[in-house]
Amino acid sequence: MEIFRFIRNLLRFGSSRFDGPMLFFMFLLFGMGIIVMFSASVIPAEREFSDSYYYLRKQLLWGAVGLFLFLIFCQIPYQFLVKWSFVFSLLSLLLLIAVFIPGLGKSVGTSYGRSFNRWIQIAGFQIQPSEFSKISILLFASYFFYNFDFKKIKWDQKKIISLVVIFLTLLLIVIEPAFGTTVELLLVLFFFVLLAGFPMKRLFILGASVIPLLVVLVTQVGYRKKRLEIWLDPYKFRFDEGHQLVTSFRAFFDGGTSGKAIGTGYAHRYLAYSHTDFVLSSYVEDFGFVGFCFFLLVVLFLMVRIFLLLQRTKDKLGYFLGAGILILFGFQTILNLFVITGIVPVTGISLPFLSYGGSSLLTIFILFGILANITCKENLVV
Numbered sequence: 001m002e003i004f005r006f007i008r009n010l011l012r013f014g015s016s017r018f019d020g021p022m023l024f025f026m027f028l029l030f031g032m033g034i035i036v037m038f039s040a041s042v043i044p045a046e047r048e049f050s051d052s053y054y055y056l057r058k059q060l061l062w063g064a065v066g067l068f069l070f071l072i073f074c075q076i077p078y079q080f081l082v083k084w085s086f087v088f089s090l091l092s093l094l095l096l097i098a099v100f101i102p103g104l105g106k107s108v109g110t111s112y113g114r115s116f117n118r119w120i121q122i123a124g125f126q127i128q129p130s131e132f133s134k135i136s137i138l139l140f141a142s143y144f145f146y147n148f149d150f151k152k153i154k155w156d157q158k159k160i161i162s163l164v165v166i167f168l169t170l171l172l173i174v175i176e177p178a179f180g181t182t183v184e185l186l187l188v189l190f191f192f193v194l195l196a197g198f199p200m201k202r203l204f205i206l207g208a209s210v211i212p213l214l215v216v217l218v219t220q221v222g223y224r225k226k227r228l229e230i231w232l233d234p235y236k237f238r239f240d241e242g243h244q245l246v247t248s249f250r251a252f253f254d255g256g257t258s259g260k261a262i263g264t265g266y267a268h269r270y271l272a273y274s275h276t277d278f279v280l281s282s283y284v285e286d287f288g289f290v291g292f293c294f295f296l297l298v299v300l301f302l303m304v305r306i307f308l309l310l311q312r313t314k315d316k317l318g319y320f321l322g323a324g325i326l327i328l329f330g331f332q333t334i335l336n337l338f339v340i341t342g343i344v345p346v347t348g349i350s351l352p353f354l355s356y357g358g359s360s361l362l363t364i365f366i367l368f369g370i371l372a373n374i375t376c377k378e379n380l381v382v
Helices: 002-011 020-049 054-073 078-083 085-098 129-146 157-175 179-195 200-219 222-232 243-255 266-270 279-310 316-340 358-374
Strands: 105-109 115-122 125-127
Touching: 020 054, 020 266, 020 279, 020 358, 054 358, 078 085, 078 129, 078 316, 078 358, 085 129, 085 157, 115 129, 125 129, 125 358, 129 157, 129 179, 129 316, 129 358, 157 179, 179 316, 243 266, 243 279, 266 279, 279 316, 316 358
Parallel strands: none
Antiparallel strands: 105 115, 115 125
């Protein structure tokens, strides 16, 4: 009986200033990420830098910085961040423009003949502004739609400028190009419009009207059209561009029920981006179907806990912002899972807390710091 009483008290909302179960599952995901990222990165690190621990050290460094930022942002009232969201959005726009400036931005060529402009080189570090733009968009859009009344629409100068800032941010991300991030942010904006009370019928008509544009962006742009062809028949391209997806399929098959000896599988040796976008494939190869189910349960418990916490928030603005973070986290996780299993075409999308990458890791830690502040004891109805 004592153990059940302990668990009940632990799961009780408002039992501590910051929600224990939410933080537990968050750090559990990060811990899992360190293990599988290291397993997946040993061979690439040895091959590229003659140092098996290269990616591990960098990820631990970014994790330490991310934890520091998490501790800072969970103490800053989210109302203050929202109040300054317009300034953050302008800074985000400047960073997104900077990726196209020679000498500051880093351009990477592809086998399709297309250049990607997604990174900035600063003091030997490489950051991805489109990742940090997720924070500014969430803060800015949550405040915009929180104050928006669709029954009494008054298009003043402030609202028009707000829409222009959101549009320019999305446009610059599309131009980079970072199609996966664009789709993420569009989905968050769609749910903000829904939460703000826009008529459901009109909303779906508006959403349907965007589909032709997305189809054009996918089918008429060279590298995306090629990715679509690979997705439809990856085994036809298994010796070149389709090798990544085919190897991901093999990782799931080879993982079996309980996985192979850690770090010894085929995907660890030959899967491109095995420690970044396709890190979950390496994880399944190591831990099998059992490990995969465990990962899904951890993510599910974390999302359900956040949802239940948001249902108890006192402030509508906090609810809007927290819901946006939850939607972004959930959709990014699902989209990454769909990509590595071939349900949707390959697009560059990291797996929160697990994929290697400083920008994505810092962004998710900051967002969860904001979420911890929104759901802290004094902001909940308990």
